[in-house]
Amino acid sequence: MSKPTDLGSIKVGSYIIIDGEPCKVVEYDKSKPGKHGSAKARVVGIGIFDGTKRSLVSPVDSMVEVPVIEKRSGQVISISEKKVQLMDLENYEVFEVGLPEEEIKSKIANGVEVEYWKILGRSKIVRVKG
Numbered sequence: 248m249s250k251p252t253d254l255g256s257i258k259v260g261s262y263i264i265i266d267g268e269p270c271k272v273v274e275y276d277k278s279k280p281g282k283h284g285s286a287k288a289r290v291v292g293i294g295i296f297d298g299t300k301r302s303l304v305s306p307v308d309s310m311v312e313v314p315v316i317e318k319r320s321g322q323v324i325s326i327s328e329k330k331v332q333l334m335d336l337e338n339y340e341v342f343e344v345g346l347p348e349e350e351i352k353s354k355i356a357n358g359v360e361v362e363y364w365k366i367l368g369r370s371k372i373v374r375v376k377g
Contacts, residue, residue, distance in 0.1 A: 248315040249367070254288045255307040264312040265301040268294045269366045277307060295364075296345075296371060317365040320376065323357055331355060331372065333363065347372040 249264055257263055259275050270292025280286040286307045293300055305311070321333035330343045344363065346352055354375040355361065363372045 249312040250315060251310045252313050253307070254290070254303075254305055254309050254311050255286075257288070257290060257311065257313075262295070262314050262316065263290060263292055263303075264314055264367075265290070265292050265303050268297070268299070268301065269314040269316075270294050270301055295366060296369060314366050318373075319363055319365060321361055321363050323355055323359045323361060325357060326355060333361070333370075333372075336360070342370065344370045344372055351375060 255277075257272060257275060259272050261272050263270055263272055272290055272292050274289070274291035276289040278287045278289075284306075287304060288307045290303045290305075291300060292303070303311070320336045322336060324332040324334050324341065326332075329346060331346060332341065332343050334341045347355070351372060351374060355372070360376040361372050362374050362376055363370050
């Protein structure tokens with residue numbers, strides 16, 4: 248799920264969809280309007296799921312998609328080599344997500360409560376609670 252917004256209202260630290268991938272904005276430059284054109288914005292984002300750097304250059308008044316991020320709590324049920332099995336603490340749904348970054352991965356154990364984000368139908372563990 249995403250919602251449209253104009254590119255001029257995007258700030259560093261916010262989230263945007265570039266090439267179908269949700270990204271966190273790390274750079275934002277705006278050029279002044281020229282004699283015959285409108286102001287342009289250059290946005291550089293890093294993918295939330297894959298860590299790839301992506302860029303977007305577009306007029307400031309153009310519309311872009313901003314992902315709707317659901318921040319939820321879950322409990323770790325089991326850990327395999329490539330996946331972590333989580334249970335949502337609100338609706339008790341059980342599902343699998345990919346392993347998180349190394350700093351979070353070292354804190355994950357069976358029974359630990361974590362915060363995960365659901366973005367565009369995909370999930371990612373963001374931090375360990377407590």
